[in-house]
Amino acid sequence: MGTGNFETTIGLEVHVEMQTNSKLLSPSPVHYGDEPNENTNVIDFGYPGVLPVANKGALEYGMRVALALNATVSPFIRWDRKNYFYPDNPKSYQTTQSQTPIGTNGHLDVTLTDGTIKRVRIKEMHVEEDAGKNTHGDDGYSYVDLNRQGTPLIEIVSEPDIASPDEAYAYLEQLRQAILFTGVSEAKMQEGQMRADVNISIRPYGSNEYGTKVEMKNINSFTYVRNALIFEEQRQAEVLRSGGVIQQETRRYNEPTKSTMLMRVKEGADDYRYFPEPDLAPVVIDQQWISEVAAELPKSASQRQKDYVDTLGIAPYDAEVLTQTLAMADFYDATVADGADAKRAANYLIGDVNAYMNKHQVELQETKLTPEHLSGMIKLIESGTISTKQAKQVFEAIMTGEEPEAFAKKNGLVQISDPTVLLGWITEVLDNNPQSIEDFKGGKDRATGYLIGQLMKMSKGQANPGVMNKLLLEELAKR
Amino acid sequence: MSETTISKEEVAHVASLAKLAFNDAELEQFTTQLSDILNIFNTLSEVDTDNVEPTYSVTENINHLRDDIADNWHQKEALLSNASSSAADLIKVPAILDGEGK
Numbered sequence: 001m002g003t004g005n006f007e008t009t010i011g012l013e014v015h016v017e018m019q020t021n022s023k024l025l026s027p028s029p030v031h032y033g034d035e036p037n038e039n040t041n042v043i044d045f046g047y048p049g050v051l052p053v054a055n056k057g058a059l060e061y062g063m064r065v066a067l068a069l070n071a072t073v074s075p076f077i078r079w080d081r082k083n084y085f086y087p088d089n090p091k092s093y094q095t096t097q098s099q100t101p102i103g104t105n106g107h108l109d110v111t112l113t114d115g116t117i118k119r120v121r122i123k124e125m126h127v128e129e130d131a132g133k134n135t136h137g138d139d140g141y142s143y144v145d146l147n148r149q150g151t152p153l154i155e156i157v158s159e160p161d162i163a164s165p166d167e168a169y170a171y172l173e174q175l176r177q178a179i180l181f182t183g184v185s186e187a188k189m190q191e192g193q194m195r196a197d198v199n200i201s202i203r204p205y206g207s208n209e210y211g212t213k214v215e216m217k218n219i220n221s222f223t224y225v226r227n228a229l230i231f232e233e234q235r236q237a238e239v240l241r242s243g244g245v246i247q248q249e250t251r252r253y254n255e256p257t258k259s260t261m262l263m264r265v266k267e268g269a270d271d272y273r274y275f276p277e278p279d280l281a282p283v284v285i286d287q288q289w290i291s292e293v294a295a296e297l298p299k300s301a302s303q304r305q306k307d308y309v310d311t312l313g314i315a316p317y318d319a320e321v322l323t324q325t326l327a328m329a330d331f332y333d334a335t336v337a338d339g340a341d342a343k344r345a346a347n348y349l350i351g352d353v354n355a356y357m358n359k360h361q362v363e364l365q366e367t368k369l370t371p372e373h374l375s376g377m378i379k380l381i382e383s384g385t386i387s388t389k390q391a392k393q394v395f396e397a398i399m400t401g402e403e404p405e406a407f408a409k410k411n412g413l414v415q416i417s418d419p420t421v422l423l424g425w426i427t428e429v430l431d432n433n434p435q436s437i438e439d440f441k442g443g444k445d446r447a448t449g450y451l452i453g454q455l456m457k458m459s460k461g462q463a464n465p466g467v468m469n470k471l472l473l474e475e476l477a478k479r
Numbered sequence: 480m481s482e483t484t485i486s487k488e489e490v491a492h493v494a495s496l497a498k499l500a501f502n503d504a505e506l507e508q509f510t511t512q513l514s515d516i517l518n519i520f521n522t523l524s525e526v527d528t529d530n531v532e533p534t535y536s537v538t539e540n541i542n543h544l545r546d547d548i549a550d551n552w553h554q555k556e557a558l559l560s561n562a563s564s565s566a567a568d569l570i571k572v573p574a575i576l577d578g579e580g581k
Contacts, residue, residue, distance in 0.1 A: 020547050021547050021548060021549040022545075022547055022548060022549040022550070027545065027548065027549060027550035027551075027552075028549070028550075028551060028552070029549035029550075029551055030549070035568060036567070036568040036569050037555050037558070037559060037568055037569065037570070038551075038555055038568075039551060040554065040555060040558060041551075041552040041554045041558075042552075042554060042558070045558050053543060053544065053545040054543075054544050054545065055544070055545055055547050056544035056545060056546055056547060057546065057547025058547065059544065078535050078536065083496075085496075085497070085498050086575065087570070087572040087575065134575075135569070136574055137574070140573070140574055141571050141572065141573060141574055142571075142572050142573070142574045142575060143566065143567070143569035143570070143571060143572075144569055144570040144571075144572055145568075145569055145570075146570070271496055273496070276535040276536070278536065278537070280543075281536065281538065281540040281541055281542065281543035281544075282535065282536055282540075282541050283541065283542055283544070284541050284542060
C-alpha cells in the first residue's frame with residue numbers, strides 16, 4: 001500500500017445512534033425493527049405548530065461520549081437548523097449543533113497493529129437527529145419509513161490526524177469500543193447504528209498545504225471504509241501523477257468493485273443555510289451536572305483490562321476478549337463480585353458461554369444465564385461439590401435458567417469426597433481384583449487405570465477423582 | 480447600496496436549494512425584490528453591534544428539557560391518511576435518485 005511520493009490525510013465523521021428510550025425531540029419510542037411508521041407522531045412528521053422539547057437523556061448520553069473521549073463538555077448549548085430537502089426528513093432541516101458542540105478538543109489513543117499508540121484528536125461532537133429511511137421502489141417511487149426520524153445521534157468529528165486506511169480502520173474499531181463502554185449505544189453495524197463519513201486528501205511529502213479533499217458518506221462497515229480509502233488514495237495519486245487536479249466532490253463507495261464513483265460535486269456549507277433553532281430552549285451545563293453524568297459513566301474497556309490483568313491475574317488476551325462488549329464485561333464483573341473464582345469465571349465466559357452464544361446466534365443478554373448462576377456453579381466446582389465433568393451438565397442447565405445447586409441436587413450430581421465412603425468402595429474393588437494388585441506391584445501403571453474405572457462405575461461417576469486417586473494409592477501400598 | 484445586490488445566479492441557486500423553479504420573468508422579479516430587501520438590512524447594519532450578544536432565542540427559558548421516557552401517541556394511521564400517498568404503511572413519494580439526501 002501507500003502512494004509513493006504522497007502522504008495521505010484522512011478525517012472521519014462518525015455518527016452513532018443512541019439507545020435512548022425516546023427520540024431527540026419527540027417522545028416517540030426509539031426501537032429498531034418495528035412496523036413502518038409505528039413510532040412516529042406529528043413532531044416526527046414535521047407538522048407545523050408542534051412543540052418539540054429536547055430529550056435530557058440524549059444530552060446526557062452526549063456528555064458521556066464527550067467525557068469518554070477526553071473532551072471538554074460545553075457549558076452552553078443551543079441548537080441549529082441544517083436545511084436540506086429530502087423525503088427522509090419531512091421537517092426539511094436537521095436539528096443539530098453547529099456553533100455550540102456538546103464536546104470539543106477530545107482525543108482517542110489508538111493502538112495500531114504494530115503496537116504503537118497514535119493519538120487522534122477529536123475536534124468536536126454534536127448531538128443531533130437521525131433521518132428516516134428511504135427505500136427506492138422499481139416503480140418510480142420511493143417509500144419512506146420515519147421510525148428512525150429523530151433518533152438521537154452523536155456525531156464525532158476527528159481532526160485530520162489519520163495517515164492511512166489501516167489507521168482509519170483501527171480508529172473506528174477502538175472508537176466503537178470506547179462508545180460501547182459508555183453504554184450510549186450498542187453500535188450494531190448491521191443495524192446501521194454506526195456510520196462513517198470519510199474525507200481523504202493526499203499531498204506531496206513536504207508540502208505545507210493539504211490537498212483537495214474528497215468525501216464519501218454513510219459507509220456502515222469498517223472494512224468498506226478501509227477499502228474505499230485504499231481505492232481513493234491510489235486514484236488521487238494517479239490523477240496527480242498524470243498532471244490532473246483533484247476536484248472537491250462527494251463520491252460513493254461500491255463494494256462489489258471495491259471502487260468509488262462520483263456522486264456529486266460538493267455543495268458548500270452555506271448551502272445548508274444553518275441558522276439558530278428558535279423552537280428549542282438553550283441548555284446551560286454546569287459542573288455539578290457534568291459530575292453527575294461522569295458518575296454514571298461505566299468504566300472504560302482499557303481500565304477494566306488493566307484491572308483484570310493487574311488485580312485478578314487474568315491473561316492480557318483473555319482480558320481483551322472479556323471487554324469486547326460492555327454486556328460481557330459487566331457480566332464478568334458481576335460474576336466475580338458474587339464470589340466466583342476470577343480465572344474460572346473468565347474461562348467459562350470466554351470458552352463455554354461464547355461457544356453457546358455462537359452456536360445459538362444470541363447475545364449474552366438474550367440468554368437465560370445470570371452472573372449469580374454462573375458464580376453459583378463455579379462455587380460448587382471450587383468447593384469440590386461437583387466435578388468439572390459434572391459441571392458440563394450443570395452448565396447446560398444454567399444456560400436454560402436453572403439454579404445450579406438445586407439442579408445438581410435434583411440430578412444426583414454430587415461429588416463424593418467422604419473418605420469413609422470412598423474407602424469402602426476401594427476395599428471392595430481391591431478384594432475383587434487381586435490380579436490388578438499384582439500387576440501394580442509388578443510396575444504396571446495401567447493397573448491403577450483399570451481400578452479407577454471400576455471405582456467410577458461403582459460410584460456412578462460421583463467419586464471425587466483427586467481424593468479417590470490418593471486413597472487408592474495409599475491402600476495399594478498397604479497391600 | 481449596490482454592494483448587497485444579489486445576482487440572478489445567486490437567486491437561481493437559492494431557488495434550486497428550496498426546490499423552486501422560476502421562469503425568466505420570475506427570476507428577474509425576485510432578484511429585484513430580494514435586492515431591495517437586502518438593502519433594507521444594509522440600513523440596519525449601520526447600527527454598531529460590535530459588543531452586543533446575538534439574540535438566539537426570544538424567551539428567557541433555559542434547560543427546558545424532557546426526561547427520556549417513551550410515549551407512543553399512536554398517530555400512525557392519521558398521519559399516513561394525511562400523506563398525499565401511502566402504501567404498505569410507508570409514505571409514497573416521487574423517487575429522488577441523486578444520492579442519499581444530506
